[in-house]
Structures are given as C-alpha cells and as structure tokens.
Amino acid sequence: MDLAAGIDIGGTKTKLGLVNQSGECVVDMNFRTKEYPDLDEFLDKTIASVHSLVAQVGSPVNLLGIGIGAPNASNTRGTIEYAPNLYWKGIVPLLEKLNQRIDVPLKVTNDANAAALGEMLFGNAKGMKDFIVITLGTGLGSGIVSNGSMVYGYDGFAGEFGHFAMLPEDGRVDGLGVKGGLEAYVSATGLKRTIMYLISKHTDDSRFRSIAFNDLHGEEITEAAEQGDPIALKAFEYTGQILGKALANFTLFSQPEAFFLVGGLANCGKWIFEPTQKYMDQHLLEMYQGKVKILSSGMAEKNAAISGAAALIWSAQ
C-alpha cells in the first residue's frame, strides 16, 4: 500500500500519521514535543515513531516520503528558523538531520502552508487554483495558493498575514511586536483580548466579568453568544469586522476564489463566518464583488494537520 507520512510539529504536541491517496489517516499517534528538548533525541523518537506506524499497518507499506508541517519552516532550506514556541533555538537543519536517519523523500513547510495543500488535495479546495487558507489558532497563519501552486516566497516565509499592520499604530501589539498586527485581534487569543477590551469599554452585564483572562476559552465565548451574552455578541461582531475588512484587502494581492477559515476560532461557526462575510462584502472593490467566497475546511473529518503535512508528499506524486 502506498502511504505518505505526515508530521505536525507543534509547541506542545507532535502528531504523526500515515496517509493514503484520499487523505485518510490510516494510523496515527502523538507524543509531547517538550519531552525532547534535545534535537537529536526528538528526531530519533520521530523516526522510531514512523517505523512503528508502518509496522502497525497490516499489509506491506510503500512509504512514499515524509511531509512535515512546522512553525517558521523554510521549504527551500529544509530548516526551522527561530521558532518562538519550540525548544530548539536558532536555525534547526531539520531535513539534513532527518536524511541521516531515513532514506525517503523529505519535505517541510510551515503549518499554514501544509493546511492549504491538504485543503487542495483532500478538502474543500479541490479543483481550485487560487485560494487562501487562514488558520485561526493561538495566532493567525496563512497559506496562499496561486494558479495551483503554493506561494512560498524568496526563502519560504511568504504568507504571514498575522503580522499585517491593518490597525492603527497605537493598536494592540501582536506576538512578534507588530503594533496593530492582525493576529492580535483575529485569532483565538485575539478574541479573548477583545472580550477584555469590551468589558473595559461597555457596562453590559456579562458572564465574562467573573472570568479571568487565563481561564477563558473559545468554546465558552460561542456558548455565551448563543445565550445572548451582549459582550460575546459584540466580540464576534468586532472580530468579524476586522477580519472581513482584512480579507477584502488581501483580495487585492492574489484575487483568491475563496478564503478558508480553519482552526480554533473558525470552530465558532456562524458567529465568526457571518460578520466576516458581511464586512468583507462591504469592503470588496466592485470588480471582485460576488466572486470571493468564505468557506470552512473540508478536513474536519480527517486529521487535518497530519493529512496536510502528508499532502506535501502526495502533491509531488
């Protein structure tokens, strides 16, 4: 059986799986990234895990390669560079060191690009040539596909919309210190910051007046919106307004047929999709009106991060 390994390296967990041509993850496992502060031990563990997954498949496996999604990864150099959420500092020669351990094709890119490739091969972007995936987790990531190809940029760091200074310079500071950076507003964390801001600004009664920032979770904000909590409702409207205007502006770059909203904040469903659509439509230039969709991921039933990483290998077959 032809299978590609997909590995998603995150600050907390590393997830691995073997993925078939339909994007289905036939076996998978995960371990805690933080248990391996030594890079060589992490890589030994990773390769041992791939072999163990191969052994778990009942029939003989033809391993086509290993695709890896990782923060701050350069596809051209095969490196992870200065990733703030990982132990291994500086420039990590990831593929070079993996090559010493296993003899199959290896590819790496950042997690948002992997998500975009996964959507194109296995999800809701099948058949599309121009689209952008926006990942809304702790931060905001983006993977851009233009004319059927990933936009990687000069050395692999294209698609960093999270740090776009859309807001005034006296706005919130994002994770990289950008003033008014988009992800400080539009991300799972940004939504929490907005709840705090609205509590400071308005006098409405709200359950969030008795919850500390660190105890606040996205699902709770959705639940509160469903119960009509005025601060939760305002928070989604505020977030959708900023994201909608941003998407209208991003359309000026590569004129995508669709934006896909995926990850934590996207799981809030209509609460985030509806205001985003409304404000995007308000701000789109006439020449784009009616041509840009906002869609949800088609990878929800699949193991999105693993299948996306494996798409690096499947897209090259």
Place this chain on the structure above:
Amino acid sequence: MDLAAGIDIGGTKTKLGLVNQSGECVVDMNFRTKEYPDLDEFLDKTIASVHSLVAQVGSPVNLLGIGIGAPNASNTRGTIEYAPNLYWKGIVPLLEKLNQRIDVPLKVTNDANAAALGEMLFGNAKGMKDFIVITLGTGLGSGIVSNGSMVYGYDGFAGEFGHFAMLPEDGRVDGLGVKGGLEAYVSATGLKRTIMYLISKHTDDSRFRSIAFNDLHGEEITEAAEQGDPIALKAFEYTGQILGKALANFTLFSQPEAFFLVGGLANCGKWIFEPTQKYMDQHLLEMYQGKVKILSSGMAEKNAAISGAAALIWSAQ
C-alpha cells in the same frame, strides 16, 4: 526575423512596437486613443498599425504574436472590463474582436503585469523568481511574480495594491472611492495631494504656495527638493514613510526578493527611494531583514510599456 508586437493601450495614447528577443523595440509608433471612440475603428487602426510596422522592418518578419497591456484587462477572458479611463464602457471583448482581424497568438493583461513580465525577461528582474513591480503614475499599479510565474488571480484582477486601505478610514479617498487607499498617497497624483496637505498643515515658506494643484508637476517637486524647499522635502519623507511601511506589509504576502519602483514618481530618484528604503527597513519583520531590495527599472533605455506588452508573447516561446 522573429519579432513580437507589443501594444500599450492608455487613456491618452496607444503605443505600439515590434520587439526582438532582447526586449529591444526595433520600430514603434503611437496614436491618440481618444480619436477612436468607436471600438471597431480603434481595432482596425491598431491592426493596420501593426501591419505598417511590419512593413517598416527592412527584412522579412516572422510575427510571433501580439501582447497587449491595458487597464482593467482580464488575461483569462481576454477582455477590458469597466476601465474608468477609456471610452469603451462595460466589458470589451478585446481578443475575440482582434482574432477576427488577424491570425497570430494574442494575449492581454493589465499594464502593471506587463511591466513585471518586461522586467523579468528584459530588465533588472532577470533571474529572479519572486518580485513585485510597483508602477507609480496617475495611480499605483502592481505586478506580482511568484516562483517565476505571474500572479493573475481567479479571473485576472490580482495585484491591485493601489486600493489597499493602509491608512485610516478618515484618510484620503482614492480613484475607486476607497477611504485611506494607498494610491491616494503614493503615486504622482498622491505626491501632489501631499504638497497641498503640507501647505495646509505647516507655515514654511515654499514655492508651492504660488502654484495651483492643476499646474503642479512631479519634476518640479524633485527640483524644489534639490533646492531645499521645505515642503518638497517633507512631501518626499511623508510619501516614503507610507510606501515603506506598505512594502514591509506586502512582504508578508509573497516574500519578494525585490520591489521595483517604476513610472512617474519613481523618476524622482533618491528623493523617493531613500525614505522608502528607510521606513521599509524599520517595519520589516526580523525574518525578512536584509533580504528585500528596492530597485529601479532596467527598462529605462528600452520602451518599457511596449517591451513589457511584447514580453507576454516572448515569455511563451
């Protein structure tokens, strides 16, 4: 001799020429677009002009095709759509109608994309795979090349940076009504608007206090800066600050190796290049620092608009 025809359709003039493999325009001519309000007459004149140019070349010509740069052009549909500066309204089926008149390959794209292709084939972007050309004329246009290919978008309208709402919503209104749109600040016209704004704001003595907006020209602003006129100096600093910050943000999209500044405002030379570079460097994320150049066109000696349009044909050989 193998030659490609290049045609640049502008609101005022239509320029045509025959271009060799090195991007040199061996014969050229132009006529006033406005003398042909009837589309069919315009197209007849255009094709007659191409035949006339072919006849002017001493030796036999193998005409490889005709490339056209035009405002609001869709490469996928071969149309010009709702171009505000042209007589022909609505959707103009340009290539379909030209096909009825001549039997050679025909291609069309917007003028900024043609400029980018010209720069890649014949100019200073030779050998680059990721770069962005910014045209600074009446408005601000942009042509994006990613991994060696033009970014055209879903139906040909990618690369409209001029309408990016970088500035606050109570900012200037641009040519398409966008509040705070970039080209209202950064373009030949934007520079003139900035002169008026600075006269309203400051009390410095300046030659521009005795020149009306409609009588003001870009060359004069450069000349004034060279003579130390304080309003002219402030105007370039202000423009470079906005453009530099915008380029730092646009880097987040496709991570270009270089931005090329071309056209009217770029002819102001160091007065615009130096502040733009300074402010871009201040705003670039650390991962991009030292990797993004701001360059001038390599097409100055060539007939840039004609050679760029012809590059549509040469790039397909």
